[in-house]
Amino acid sequence: MTGGSSSRSGRIRRLRRIADRERAPERGDRWTVLINHAATSLTALAAVAALLFAGISSLQAQDELSNRRQELDIAREGQVTERFTAAVAQLGDTSPDVRLGGVYALERIMRDSPKDQRSIVGVLSAFIRTHCGRATSDRQGLRDAVAVTAAATAVAERRPHRDDEELVNWSGCRLTDIAVEGAYLSFSDLSGVTMSHTDLYSGDLSSSDLSRAVLDGVGFDGVNFADSVLAGVDLTKSHPPEAPNVVVFLSDIEFPQCDLTRTNFSRLGLSHIDFRHADLTDANLSHTEVAPESRDPFFVGRTSFEGATMANTNLDGADLREAHGLTVDQLITAHFTPATKLPAHLASPDITRWATTKPWAPSSP
Incomplete structure (x- = not known):
């Protein structure tokens, strides 16, 4: 067992x-x-740790880069501020040459620093208003005029999308020898301004106030005056700068919805002018000529009066045979005489019998 x-x-x-x-x-x-x-x-775990380290390093690098950029921006802002301050100080100098240098300095800053354009336009406009009346025939006055012209040119040549509207106020100023293609003066106060020997071809003066402006030898070829006020303006001295002895209103001008009351267009050639829905009350178009196509180097189109208000508009002796949009109602409210040349559709005896032989006079204000 x-x-x-x-x-x-x-x-x-x-x-x-x-x-x-x-x-x-x-x-x-x-x-x-x-x-x-x-x-x-x-x-x-090691790979995760490496990724975390790389991410942290990247964030730190981005923070450092952002800080560096901020430092550079601050430094750049400081430089712009110093340049701006120095340029404004130059504008107040007693020497016209130094003031001219200040104008050019501000123009350069306006190109380099878009966000400062509004302030610079305001400063240059104030400079123009202060010095525009000093232009005289002596050497000092001529130097003042050069600085004012340079400032006005800089403002007119600025890029419009960089600032707000209604910045430019040259009311009552005397300006001369400005030549700017595509000038931007929209929403400007130019009331009572005196302009001479100036060319603003293809410019934008829409929604501007040019009431009582004196325009002597100003070229407006292709200018847009839409929604502007030209009440009381005498345009009979406007002419091409290259032909100072020729009195002619250039072609391709836009006046839609403008206030043209008491504006003087007498004895001008009107070619391809847009008067649609404009107010021509008491305007003087006597002996004007609406030129047909290819009649003259300055006459390259036709003129439209569609919807225009023509109460007491003086059409004595005006040649309107090539006008567009002119109606019986407009004609009857206007002042036209047997010397007025009407479009074919308005040249019937039923209409021409309304012609008057009485002298024209503007309505009482």
Whole structure:
């Protein structure tokens, strides 16, 4: 009994040792797997840490770059401020030459710093109003006129999208020798201004006030006057700068919805002029000529009166045969005489019988 038990116990121990030897590789495989998993996890953690470090470094670099840009912007602003202050100081100098240098300095700043354009236009306009009346025939007066002309040219040549409207106020100023292609003077106060020997061809003077302006030798070829006020303006002295002795109103002018009351157009050539919905009450168009196509180098188109108000408009002797948009109602309210040459559709006896021989006079204000 005892011997049999010992024998069985021995076999059990041997079987256990065999089983342990067989399980040993399995335990080793599990440890290997665990170690490999741990290594993979550590590698992933290291990669994440590297990415975090790179991200932090990138953010720090961006912050440093942003700070550097801010420092450069501040430095640049400081330089612009110094240049602006120095230029304004030059405008107040007693020497006309120094003032002229200040004008050119402000013009340069206006090109370099768009956001300062509004302030500079205001300063230059104030300078023009202050000095425009000093122009005389002596040497000092001529130098003053040069600086004023330079300032006006700089304002007229500015880029319109950089500032607000209604900035320019040259009311009552005397301006001369300005030549700017595409001049931008929209929404400007030019009431009572005196302009001479000036060319604003293809310019934009829409929504501006030119009432009571005196225009002597001013070229307006292609200018847009839409919604402007030219009440009381005498345009009979306007002419091409290259032909100072020729009295002619240039072509391609836009006057839609303008206030042209008491404006003097007498004895001018009107070619391709847009008077649509303009107020020509008491305007003087006597002996004007609406020129046909290709009649003259200055006459390159036709003129439209569509919707224009023509109450007491003086048409005595005017040649309107090429006019567009002229109606019976407009003609009857206007002042026309037997000397008025009408378009074919208005030249019937039923209409011409309304012609008057009485002298024209503007209505009482």
